[in-house]
Amino acid sequence: MKLSYYPGCTLKNHAKNFEDSTLCSLKQLGIGVEELPRWNCCGTVFSLTTDDLIHHIAPVRNLIRAKEQNADKLFTLCAMCYNTLKRSNQRVKDNSEDLEKINDFMYREEINYQGDVQVLHLLEILQNEIKFENIAKKINKSLGGLNVASYYGCMLVRPQDIGFDDMENPSSMDDLMSTLGAQPVEFPYKTECCGAYQTVDNQDIVAERTFQILSSAQSRGAEVVAVSCPLCAFNLDQRQKKTEQNYPEFKHIPVLYFTQLLALALGCPKKSLRLDLHHIDPKPILKEKGLI
Amino acid sequence: MRINISRQKLKNPLVKKIQELSGQNLLACYQCGKCSAGCPSISQMDLLPNQVIRYAQLGFTDELINSKTIWVCASCMTCNVRCPKGINIAEIMEALRQILLRQRKEHVDLNKLSHEQLCELPPIALVSNFRKSSS
C-alpha cells in the first residue's frame, strides 16, 4: 500500500514529533508514504460564510496536487487540516457552481478539479484500511498497561458527516491504544474544545479548558493524554504553564501524539519519537513503565 | 432588564445580512437552549449562544456586534451538531464576526503580538487566529 501524505503548516516544525513518529510507524507497518510535492497551507479553518469562496482555493489546490500524483486518496495527521480539506472538498462536490468558479480562478492549473479525491485521517486509515488486528501482529513492545486518555477534540469528529467516528462518543483512538497494550481511560471531556486559536489572544480560556480536560482525565487515572492535532497538543501541553498559574491545584500530565505511542509499540528508534519537543516531559512515566 | 421590541428593529437590514452570510434561518430557532447548555465557552460569554439567536431574531444587532461572545466562540461545532432544529449557530457567530471584519474592524492585530509570543506559537495557532480574528 502506498499513501499520499499532506503534512500541513505545523508538522515540519512544532509537531515534528507527530510527523517523525508517523513516518517511522508506517514504515514498520510496511506502508509506503509519498509526501505531496508543492503542498500549501490549507488555511487551517473551514470557511463558514456562504459567500466566501476564496478560502476554499487553498484546500482545493492541495487536492489538485494529489490528482497530479495520480492519487485518489490523501491523508493528513493534523485534525484541523483533515477537517478543512475534507469540508472544502465536500462543499465543491455538492456545489458545481462553486467548483466551476474555483477551477476558473485557478485556470493555470492543468487539472480541472472534479471533487474526486478522498480525504482521510491517519487514524481512519489505521482502523479501516490497515486494520488494528494487523497492527497487533507487528507489536514489538506492548505499552504495558500505560493508562492513556485519548482526547479527540473537535475537528476529528464534528460535524457528523465529516468525522469518521461517533461524534459524541468516539472510540477509534481508544481502540488503537488497547491494541497497543495500553489501558484506555474513559473521560467525559474527550471531545470538549481546547480553546483552539484563542491561545493567541485569550490564554485564560485555554487554561480553563486545559484545566478541565486534563484534571478530568487525571481523576479517571490517566498517566498520559493522547492527541491527534498540533493545536490541541500545544494548548494541552505548553499551556499547562498558564494553567498552573491560574489553578494552583493543577497537576502536570504529559501529552503525546497517538503516533508516538504507536511508534513506541512498533519498536521505532527513540529518535523518531522526538520526546524533546514536549513542555511536560513524558520520559519519566515512559521510563517508569519500562517503555524507553 | 427592559427590552423594547419595535417593528423598526425587526426590519434592521443587518438581520438579513446575518441570514445571508450564515445561510441560516434565524426564525427556525425555538429557544430551547440546547446550544448554550453544551457550549464550552459560556464562562467568558456576555450573551449565551441562544441569546445571540434571539437578539438576531429581534434585530438587536448593535448588542451582537459589540458582544464579547462572538470572539469567545471558537467554532467548535458542538452547538451545531446538537441543535434539534438543525441550525448552524457557529455560522451565525461567524457571520457576526465577518460583519465587523469586512469593515476592517480587527479583533487581533499581528503587530501587537510580542516577539516572544510569535516565537512560542506554532503556525497552526497563528494562521487560524488570523483567519478568524483579522480581515
Ligand code: SF4
Ligand atoms: S439549540 Fe437550536 S433551537 Fe435550541 S436555542 Fe439553540 S439555536 Fe435555538
Ligand code: SF4
Ligand atoms: S461553536 Fe461557538 S457557540 Fe457553538 S458550542 Fe462552540 S464555542 Fe459555543
